[in-house]
Amino acid sequence: GAGVSQTPSNKVTEKGKYVELRCDPISGHTALYWYRQSLGQGPEFLIYFQGTGAADDSGLPNDRFFAVRPEGSVSTLKIQRTERGDSAVYLCASSALGGTGVREQYFGPGTRLTVT
Amino acid sequence: AQSVTQLGSHVSVSEGALVLLRCNYSSSVPPYLFWYVQYPNQGLQLLLKYTTGATLVKGINGFEAEFKKSETSFHLTKPSAHMSDAAEYFCAVSGFSGTYKYIFGTGTRLKVLA
DSSP states (O other), X not given: OOOOEEEOSXXXXXXXXXXXXXXXXXXXXXXXXXXXXXXXXXXXXXXXEETTEEEEOTTOOSTTEEEEOTTSSOEEEEESSOOGGGOEEEEEEEEOOOTTXXXXXXXXXXXXXXXX | OOEEEOSOSEEEEETTSOEEEOOEEEOSSOOEEEEEEEOTTOOEEEEXXXXXXXXXXXXXXXXXXXXXXXXXXXXXXXXSOOGGGOEEEEEEEEOGGGOOOOEEOOOEEEEEEO
């Protein structure tokens, strides 16, 4: 079946511009996660949705970052007034509740954001 | 705060040699543990996971890992390296404090020498 998809795969924008990154999770997965992976680092958690609501947004670095999931499926990560430090690969993952309660996450290929 | 430490940002092994990638975590309760592999310009692919039960976990591509609570470790091994194993490997934990977000280590890049 189809995995997690993310669009665009690459995005180049100028400092100060607004960008939107899209994530299509695996069908039926109720949980959706956003991570940010900077060069040479492991992914860092940004936000987690359970259904339509953000259950945990403790990883969002500041109020320039915002994410929505209005219908409990597709999610959009929005970044206002982009800064060069926002340059990274943004990963999306989705999961379903497992039998033991563990939520194994399936990752998309990521969106590489470059802010010039 | 919870953390994951992967010792060795770069590891080189000869083809056919043992692969050992180290992962230690800090947690007051046994978490869920995962190893992911990332090939260049691709997303993360799950190799194996530990949730409960048997502490020796077998995954895909001949990899396995052993959960050792006393050492707070979850090292990844493979008896014989193959050229196709060259990639970056990430250890992750979740399930602590009622949250399902992952905390990742900084990764280990595995190089396989012919």
